[in-house]
Amino acid sequence: MHIAIVYSLPSKRLLATQYGETDLDSAKIAEKVALGLADRGYMVTLHPIGESKIETISKIKADCIFNLIEWCGQDIELSMRAFECFRKLKIPVTWSGGELFALTGDKARAKHELQKMRIPTPRGQVFEIGNEEITSLTYPLIVKPSLEHCSMGLTYNSIARDSKQLRVIVKQQIQTFHQNALTEEFIVGRELLVYLLEEKDEVRVLPIEEVIFSNNNPLAFQTYESKWDKDHTDYKTSKVVVADLTKEKQKIVESTSIQSI
Numbered sequence: 305m306h307i308a309i310v311y312s313l314p315s316k317r318l319l320a321t322q323y324g325e326t327d328l329d330s331a332k333i334a335e336k337v338a339l340g341l342a343d344r345g346y347m348v349t350l351h352p353i354g355e356s357k358i359e360t361i362s363k364i365k366a367d368c369i370f371n372l373i374e375w376c377g378q379d380i381e382l383s384m385r386a387f388e389c390f391r392k393l394k395i396p397v398t399w400s401g402g403e404l405f406a407l408t409g410d411k412a413r414a415k416h417e418l419q420k421m422r423i424p425t426p427r428g429q430v431f432e433i434g435n436e437e438i439t440s441l442t443y444p445l446i447v448k449p450s451l452e453h454c455s456m457g458l459t460y461n462s463i464a465r466d467s468k469q470l471r472v473i474v475k476q477q478i479q480t481f482h483q484n485a486l487t488e489e490f491i492v493g494r495e496l497l498v499y500l501l502e503e504k505d506e507v508r509v510l511p512i513e514e515v516i517f518s519n520n521n522p523l524a525f526q527t528y529e530s531k532w533d534k535d536h537t538d539y540k541t542s543k544v545v546v547a548d549l550t551k552e553k554q555k556i557v558e559s560t561s562i563q564s565i
Contacts, residue, residue, distance in 0.1 A: 306347040307464060309368035312386070313354045315379045325532045326454035327374060333440045334372050341370070351506050355382050361389035369409040373397040376409040378483065401501075410484050412450045415518035423564055428488035434475035438467055444490045444523065449481040455528040457481060460538075463490065463523060496547055498561045509558045 311334040314327035331352065338348045351364060353373070369390065375382040387402035399405070407415050412430045419425060429439050430450065445464045449457040457477055464470035470487065477485040495515040501508045517524035519541040531538035549557065 305368065306349070306366045306372055307341055308349050308351055308364050309338055309341075309366050309370045309372060310351045310353060310361060310364070310386075311372035312375050312382070315355050315382060317379060321456075322541060323452075323456050323528075326456060328373055330374055337370060337372070348417065353386065354381075356383045358382065359389060361386055362392055364393065366395065369397045370395070370396060371397050374453075376453050377406075377449070377456075377481075379437050380406055380409055380451070407445060409453065410446065410451055412484060415486070418560065418564060421563065423560065426488040428486060428490050431478065431485045431487065434485070436469065438470065441487070442489050445470055445487045446490045446525070447477055447485055447487045449477055450486045451482040452481060452483075455526050455531055457527065458525070459527050460521075460523075462527075469475075473511045480503060492522065495525070496557060497544065498557060507562050512547040512554065512557060513544050515541050515542050516545055550557050 311330045311470075312327065313330070314324050318324050334352075334416055335441045349366065352363060353360070355375075371390070373383050373386045373500060376385070385406060386403055387394040387399070387405070390399070391398045407417065415425050415428065427441055428445075429436075429441065443465050446458075447462050447464060447470070457480065462473060462477075464487070465471050472489065474485045485492055497515065498552055501510060519538070524542070526542055527538050529538040529546040531539075532541055532542050545556075
């Protein structure tokens with residue numbers, strides 16, 4: 305079987321910012337996937353796709369496409385164009401579908417859909433300009449760009465402890481990222497990573513992982529610097545391990561995760 309690994313190169317827009325590193329790792333991930341598949345006897349080809357070469361996807365000849373297209377945020381339309389090329393190929397693609405990709409790439413929309421399904425999320429508010437009346441929320445709050453990924457815009461300065469701080473942080477993020485800012489009540493607890501694999505009508509939950517923090521911060525979370533900035537004190541203050549859960553808690557996490565899709 306021939307598997308084509310298709311991955312996105314950073315957009316010109318993102319490379320012009322300080323966050324270009326977040327999409328540069330797609331090539332490294334693609335290479336690791338290629339090695340893993342080749343070790344299992346598959347024929348593998350790599351297909352890096354730039355924003356000016358999206359239509360070249362239509363020329364790919366393979367039995368299956370392993371999709372690593374990751375354009376999101378303000379670049380979401382690039383992903384939509386790539387996904388349309390996938391549809392025209394009419395060969396199997398590993399993906400969740402373009403609509404779900406767009407939904408989960410918008411934190412505010414995803415939050416709304418989860419609430420409609422009665423899946424609890426932290427109380428929050430979306431700001432478009434930053435001058436809106438602040439609803440009744442319990443501090444501390446965390447503020448994040450609604451459309452970005454990879455912890456872009458998230459630092460420990462993203463935490464607001466009162467309404468005055470909240471105003472400042474919200475306006476800074478709207479001005480920096482040119483998009484809505486989502487603020488939510490900061491929930492202290494364990495941070496779990498749950499991966500789902502859907503095959504036909506069956507959903508399989510892969511081993512659940514947990515983010516462990518070493519900076520002794522009661523409000524610890526994965527900042528942008530902890531993931532990407534090797535010169536920052538936050539770098540490597542967190543690590544990912546297999547989660548140690550009781551059978552009861554694991555069942556709750558798995559059922560809630562499956563319910564959300």
